Amino acid sequence: MNQAIALAIAEEMERDDRVVMFGEDIAEAEGPFKTSEGLLARFGPGRVRDTPISEMGFVGCAVGAAVTGLRPVVEIMFVEFLGVALDQLVTEAATMHFLSGGKLKAPLTLRASVGAGLGFGCQHSQTLERWLLGTPGLKVAVASGARSAYGLTKAAIRDDDPVVVMEPRSLYGRREDFEPGEQAVAVLGQGTLLKEGSDVTVVALGQTVASALEADESSDWSGDIIDLRTIQPWDRDIVATSVAKTGKLVTVEENQFTGGWGSDIVSYVASQCYGDLSAPPLRVTAPDVHVPYGTVLEQRYLPGADYVSEQVSALLKTGSTPRPWWEGAL
Amino acid sequence: MSAGTVDGGQAVQRRGALQASRVERFRRMVEIRLIEDRVLELFGEGLIPGTTHTSQGQEAVCVGVAAVTQPTDPVACTYRGHGMALALGATPEAVLGEILGRQIGCMGGLGGSMHLSDPSVGLLPTMAIVGAGIPVAAGAALTAQVLGTGAVAVSVFGDGAANIGAFHEGLNLAAIWKLPVVFICENNQYGEYTRIDRTTPVTDIAVRATAYAIPSEVVDGQDVDAVEAAVAGAVGRARSGAGPTLVEAKTYRYAGHSRSDKATYRPPGELDTWLKRDPVTLFGEKLVSEGLLDAEGLEQVGADVAAALEATLERVTASPYPTDAQMLAQAGAVRE
Numbered sequence: 001m002n003q004a005i006a007l008a009i010a011e012e013m014e015r016d017d018r019v020v021m022f023g024e025d026i027a028e029a030e031g032p033f034k035t036s037e038g039l040l041a042r043f044g045p046g047r048v049r050d051t052p053i054s055e056m057g058f059v060g061c062a063v064g065a066a067v068t069g070l071r072p073v074v075e076i077m078f079v080e081f082l083g084v085a086l087d088q089l090v091t092e093a094a095t096m097h098f099l100s101g102g103k104l105k106a107p108l109t110l111r112a113s114v115g116a117g118l119g120f121g122c123q124h125s126q127t128l129e130r131w132l133l134g135t136p137g138l139k140v141a142v143a144s145g146a147r148s149a150y151g152l153t154k155a156a157i158r159d160d161d162p163v164v165v166m167e168p169r170s171l172y173g174r175r176e177d178f179e180p181g182e183q184a185v186a187v188l189g190q191g192t193l194l195k196e197g198s199d200v201t202v203v204a205l206g207q208t209v210a211s212a213l214e215a216d217e218s219s220d221w222s223g224d225i226i227d228l229r230t231i232q233p234w235d236r237d238i239v240a241t242s243v244a245k246t247g248k249l250v251t252v253e254e255n256q257f258t259g260g261w262g263s264d265i266v267s268y269v270a271s272q273c274y275g276d277l278s279a280p281p282l283r284v285t286a287p288d289v290h291v292p293y294g295t296v297l298e299q300r301y302l303p304g305a306d307y308v309s310e311q312v313s314a315l316l317k318t319g320s321t322p323r324p325w326w327e328g329a330l
Numbered sequence: 331m332s333a334g335t336v337d338g339g340q341a342v343q344r345r346g347a348l349q350a351s352r353v354e355r356f357r358r359m360v361e362i363r364l365i366e367d368r369v370l371e372l373f374g375e376g377l378i379p380g381t382t383h384t385s386q387g388q389e390a391v392c393v394g395v396a397a398v399t400q401p402t403d404p405v406a407c408t409y410r411g412h413g414m415a416l417a418l419g420a421t422p423e424a425v426l427g428e429i430l431g432r433q434i435g436c437m438g439g440l441g442g443s444m445h446l447s448d449p450s451v452g453l454l455p456t457m458a459i460v461g462a463g464i465p466v467a468a469g470a471a472l473t474a475q476v477l478g479t480g481a482v483a484v485s486v487f488g489d490g491a492a493n494i495g496a497f498h499e500g501l502n503l504a505a506i507w508k509l510p511v512v513f514i515c516e517n518n519q520y521g522e523y524t525r526i527d528r529t530t531p532v533t534d535i536a537v538r539a540t541a542y543a544i545p546s547e548v549v550d551g552q553d554v555d556a557v558e559a560a561v562a563g564a565v566g567r568a569r570s571g572a573g574p575t576l577v578e579a580k581t582y583r584y585a586g587h588s589r590s591d592k593a594t595y596r597p598p599g600e601l602d603t604w605l606k607r608d609p610v611t612l613f614g615e616k617l618v619s620e621g622l623l624d625a626e627g628l629e630q631v632g633a634d635v636a637a638a639l640e641a642t643l644e645r646v647t648a649s650p651y652p653t654d655a656q657m658l659a660q661a662g663a664v665r666e
Contacts, residue, residue: 018477020472020476046475046476047476049507051503052499052502052503052506054499054502054503056465056495056496056499057465057468057495057496057498057499057500057502057503058465058499058503059465060462060464060465060466060468060469060496060499060500061465061466061468061469061472061500061503062469063465063466063469064404064406064454064465064466064467064468064469064470064471064472064473064483065469065470065472065473065476066469067404067454067466067469067470068404068469068470068473068474068481068483069473069477069479070469070472070473070476070477072469072472084495087459087462087496088462088465088466088496091457091459091462092457092459092462092466095455096454096455098437098440098441099437099441099445099447099455100437100447100449100454100455101436101437101438101440101441101447103447103449104447104449104454104455
């Protein structure tokens, strides 16, 4: 996936001289996750820059660059580091179009590695898309592999609004064959139906897409598996159409239960597609705890394929929502 | 999705007039003073919602900066931005319209007192977060550097901003990348309700530039000519590729931090001391000594500005408040 991201950025830099990239260790070192390999050599130090460890400074710099004519791509090494720059993203970047009466645009792309699974501990393993949800003026996309990372990155760079693209860190080294090019450019706000089935609608995002697909493959049920791709705005049509067919909705979320992205999906479906539902919607999430360090517990924490399979099977069998694994686990 | 009035290039003309004439610079300082005084009255009359931050006493900084920068030079400024916006060229109608929340305002009445903007004269949306504009200005300078536009970005902030991370990160980034940006600190002695010596261990904010290998200068912020000279030097350095400069203008905020602040925390006599060096009075006297105006001329400027202000206010108060449709057209996450 990291090569797909580097390719997407390189193609967009080639296509448009206004695209610049900066972040920590992204130029000479070519990125801690090798997502900017070859960019410095190809586009030079004017357009590809290492920054100090200074997220508030360089995200703010991206805002100023974006409203005055560049299309900056900035990299937040671990999404937690966005905490110190949240003002610049949520309060400045997202309001510039509005606060100029529509005269200015802030076409900046903020990429961040996210997620658990590599043993980085609780301060380097969250997904944190929830920090950004509900902010008008901001788009949020999450890659689920090389193909979607390529397509979403290119769409984000071409978009006139600030766009955050989250990249599950555990997928950087994962291979996925796809044909690069214009046909692979994603449409922000559109999900993808990866696999058709009639029993249940499973909505996944980021690295839970693989869990959902694997669960579907290994179970006796067969679902519509939707990669939401963009969580703000999210594709209501693709979800509602599928729920009208299956009557059942399951979200598979890497985040903790409380305040997770699936809450909004479930809320919408429960209120707008109530008549289509034949069972209560189910959210499969991580428990409300910090991400644990060791491999065994970290895998327990993440909603993996086996757990998704069990939960969906229980829903289909009983017609009611099963309890999550952590309830009664003590 | 255009907001507010289309001023037909009036803002650019106003900027040009100010740059061409010292009398016009004086007139603009008077305009800022009278508008800010009137804003406080209008607030008292219930015509301004929320809060408002006025800049009486700081007019020389606003006008000095506007005189030696170009409409193509982007400016990131603070929520105490009425004076800066007017100095840069934004029309009284656009500024007062926005402060009163009317359609005629520079962003259709949806932004308010803390959020003025006019890209035609370089004014980026003013920001209500202390220090936020400092790295943003560095970014605007990055655009100038990468695209070779020749523009110089300007960052205007208060002394209070010198203690927030954005100040340090913005200066550092500008220094290592040698960005064409001028940092202007309006040191008005108070960060919100607290005097600078309670929050800041250095007397001059300018010394902090040294930590980033950025040249700096302290100027008398009540003397428009001194501000102009310092800023012009800094702009020249930036345009020539020599990188950023920090200019600290020592000035004073006559009013409290915001409308609700009576500034009772100020030591007795402090305001009176500063009033003796009022920037508008000082510049008026200077123009008289230079023979550019006489006493009658000074009065005439004041009378003209006051009359124009009342006419502007009539147009502004006749302008409707923004509609649901205007709110929904501008606030959405996804633009068509």
